[in-house]
Amino acid sequence: MSLAEFLDPLQRPLVTVLDTPVSWTEVLGFGSGALCVWLVARQHLANWPIGIANNLFFILLFTQAGLYADAGLQVVFIALAAYGWWTWTHGGGPGLALPVRRTTRTEWGRLFAAGAVGTLGLTLLLSRATDSTVPFWDALTTGLSLMATYGQCRKRLESWWLWIAADVVYIPLYAHKGLYLTSLLYAGFLALCLVGLREWSRDRAGVRRQPREVNVV
Template sequence: MEQLLRFWTEAAGSGPLEWIAVLTGFACVWLAARESLWNFPVAIVSCGLYVFVYRQSTLYADMGLQVVFIILALYGWYQWLHGGQNRAELPVSRTTRQEWVGCAVFVAVFTLAVGYYLQHHTDAALPHWDAFTTAGSLAGQFLLIRKRLENWFIWIVVDIIYVPILWYKQLYPTSALYALYLALAVYGYVEWRRALRKNATRSVPLSA
């Protein structure tokens, strides 16, 4: 009971910037799970706010990640609108083997290189975990931009790790947000799988 009271007291004391970032972040992932294009402008607002939140908490890799997310959101917005055949709307599809290999290599190299730099040249908290979640988030965002169904698998792994990291850094509202992200990632997978099956049904030609 005492720990629960402490949580609510410290969470209530979090700055308004973090709370606004939390609310817009939740809205962004919910909209993505619903395949709504509005997830991208909302993501830009949320990531812009988190640049300042993570800077104050010395999570530098995550701070830089927000800047990259803003750029990727602009690109993803265009891709979802015109990334399909003949510049049509991009449909949900499966991740290719080459994409899986590319993501795995990227995450491994990024984690080792950035984690080493953060550990030896900054006062970053949890440098290698910070680097790993950053790399995983970039891989997940890349697959989300391409509307690959399996992007949600990566987000599930990343969210599971983020929850205790953010709690440790006393970013309690954001830690709770990532717990909600975890549930939304499962929901997003179910919704996108349904959309994939619907697209597959439409693409099957009717017999004469």
């Protein structure tokens, strides 16, 4: 069986939303993505393998939709997930979870510099080398998502604000591309980000003062 034959069932319409067919890929991406963000808000290690599965579904979905930067972004997310998984289990010391911290000024400077350069570079690349109809917005969400994911890997509180900014752009972007279920998913992500921001803020403020064991089940 070829790869195309294997993936074909995932690309078939499952339901119709607003006269637009929704594939198995988008439904599975919806479910795994929502579960992943909820687990991140709970600081649960299972968010990393669930997130990797979500990335694989989205690689296929975004390639089909012509969102090439977002498709390529998923590959980077997989690599960052491996890094974040290791950091969460080893960064807090033996048997302890990595604590929530604030982003330093130095980190902010590096993140914004990398985000600006990355967004500009991707915009030019997508404009010249692909048939993307939304090169800037595709590049901008890619840059914001990478900045947020780095912060999430290091358990930086402000990573939630970066995710919120990215989701505010993602919601209309995916609706514009006809990915209505994914647009709805990102509206859910936005709500979950607010929950995550609240939970991590409480953790940072010392509501749970005792060191927590790594949550693996």
